[in-house]
Amino acid sequence: KTIRAQRRALKDLRSDNTITPSQYRYFYRKAKGGSYRSVAHLKTNIELEGIEMGGEA
Template sequence: MSDVASQKRVAAAILKCGVNRVWFDPARISDIENAISREDLKGLITEGVIKARQKKGVSRGRARARIAQRSYGHRKGAGRRKGAAGARNPSKTAWVQKIRAIRKVLVELRAAGTIDRHMYRILYRKAAGGQFRSVAHMKAQMEILAGRMK
């Protein structure tokens, strides 16, 4: 093997990469040996005789596989958990989600004319007080209330 260490060092400077990433075409080693100046080396780079190898990275493949497993419930056992159930799934978040859904349905019902302003206000206050578990529960209670008011 011929000595092309100086060419490799200069090529690394031109390519703005490390010496270990510089690749020489084995078929054109004699041309690389004869290239003394930076201009000669730049010419060989444009020809494709000298290239910079791609940077090595950390693969996301294993991470993606792990995320896929978690999506269907694996790797979520007691040994994986740090923090109380309330910290992992806050009750406030559940409440906000529920009350927004209920209030949205109430607004729709009022706009459609299914309930009047008075009934809307009664149901709104009951929802705020936590009387309904869900939208379905609220609708069931509405039917009971409507039966009493007639």
């Protein structure tokens, strides 16, 4: 259930050039492995990697 939402979120980030295609593959693989509990958890981890996210900065 949550994997679909996470993949959708990753696709959105890739399409608006927040993450590169290679970063997208990296996070996609980690999501597949069950590393993230939720979309919020996924986005927090992307920020921890040093990628600037829009919004709550």
